[in-house]
Amino acid sequence: MHIQQTQIERKIHLNMNYYLGIDFGGTEIKIGIINDTGTIIIKNKYVTDTTKSGDEIVAHIADCALELIGKSGIPKSAIKGAGIGSPGLLDPEKGLLKVVTNVPQLNGINFAEGIGSRLGIPAFLDNDVNAMTLGEFFFGAGKGYKHIIGLTLGTGVGGGIILNGELHRGASFTAGEIGHMSIATDGLYCPCGNYGCLERYIGKDGIVTRFTAFKNKGIETSIDKYLEDGKITPKAIAIAAADGDKLSTEVLSETGKILGIALATLTNVLNPEIFIVGGGIANAGDLILEPARHELIKRAYTIPARAVKVVPASLKNDAGIVGSASIAVAKLK
Numbered sequence: 001m002h003i004q005q006t007q008i009e010r011k012i013h014l015n016m017n018y019y020l021g022i023d024f025g026g027t028e029i030k031i032g033i034i035n036d037t038g039t040i041i042i043k044n045k046y047v048t049d050t051t052k053s054g055d056e057i058v059a060h061i062a063d064c065a066l067e068l069i070g071k072s073g074i075p076k077s078a079i080k081g082a083g084i085g086s087p088g089l090l091d092p093e094k095g096l097l098k099v100v101t102n103v104p105q106l107n108g109i110n111f112a113e114g115i116g117s118r119l120g121i122p123a124f125l126d127n128d129v130n131a132m133t134l135g136e137f138f139f140g141a142g143k144g145y146k147h148i149i150g151l152t153l154g155t156g157v158g159g160g161i162i163l164n165g166e167l168h169r170g171a172s173f174t175a176g177e178i179g180h181m182s183i184a185t186d187g188l189y190c191p192c193g194n195y196g197c198l199e200r201y202i203g204k205d206g207i208v209t210r211f212t213a214f215k216n217k218g219i220e221t222s223i224d225k226y227l228e229d230g231k232i233t234p235k236a237i238a239i240a241a242a243d244g245d246k247l248s249t250e251v252l253s254e255t256g257k258i259l260g261i262a263l264a265t266l267t268n269v270l271n272p273e274i275f276i277v278g279g280g281i282a283n284a285g286d287l288i289l290e291p292a293r294h295e296l297i298k299r300a301y302t303i304p305a306r307a308v309k310v311v312p313a314s315l316k317n318d319a320g321i322v323g324s325a326s327i328a329v330a331k332l333k
């Protein structure tokens with residue numbers, strides 16, 4: 001089903017390589033085609049019908065992609081490959097989905113083979129945060145760097161690690177779980193089973209909980225002016241902070257400080273050249289990133305801390321499609 005269609009008119013170059021990006025999520029699927037400079041040629045959004053079986057979902061995604069390729073005017077032979085970015089636990093080497101929490105009928109489905117065989121082009125699967133990090137590496141803020149750590153700040157805190165120009169997936173393909181770094185000895189319980197995980201403090205709920213605790217203590221704030229449906233959200237806190245609300249600024253600053261503690265550890269362990277921070281909460285920009293830089297410099301070894309950059313992600317709304325397509329770019333470049 002079509003929600004919205006945006007077609008960017010661009011001249012199709014037959015000697016150029018194209019890549020299909022499929023950004024799969026529990027509620028919607030974004031599909032697009034990029035050229036080898038990372039420009040989106042055509043894109044569309046579709047609904048994930050969770051009442052359907054796993055095989056039907058695979059067939060639906062492939063049908064949507066084939067329709068989009070048809071509309072683009074790009075011959076299928078010029079599309080070198082498809083990259084699929086998905087949440088959940090997966091095996092990128094086999095192209096297999098293992099645990100997709102919100103769409104459990106996909107557990108055990110070979111997504112890459114199922115979609116790729118229907119499309120008639122090679123398809124590759126990876127998790128959505130690795131996809132975002134690859135997208136920034138090839139076409140965004142990470143262009144020209146070899147040692148990159150991508151972070152997404154949202155409901156959860158995700159991470160993708162590129163070392164020596166290659167994605168670092170680890171022995172069980174679970175590397176990059178930055179949100180579950182322990183940052184407190186006797187910290188808050190985390191659904192992963194641990195106590196004191198980073199995500200519990202600077203994920204969406206963590207930020208709101210910290211803000212609410214201060215507000216309930218009677219600390220003055222103008223947050224009520226910025227609420228949608230009366231709910232305190234990181235977005236409302238960011239808007240209030242930009243408008244001069246002191247408590248909001250302090251909570252975001254503290255968020256940046258906690259992020260900086262994690263970045264300092266990552267800097268000492270991995271010595272990256274650049275941290276690229278994306279996700280909804282990162283829209284608060286320097287209100288979070290500046291205290292993070294400060295804390296990083298304060299805590300990490302001087303040489304790697306002074307050298308590493310902390311920057312916002314640059315792909316923004318197209319990060320999902322460009323990132324997913326970049327999974328194929330990484331395999332086929």
Ligand SMILES: [Zn+2]
Binds near residue numbers: 180190191192194199
């Ligand atoms: Zn955890």
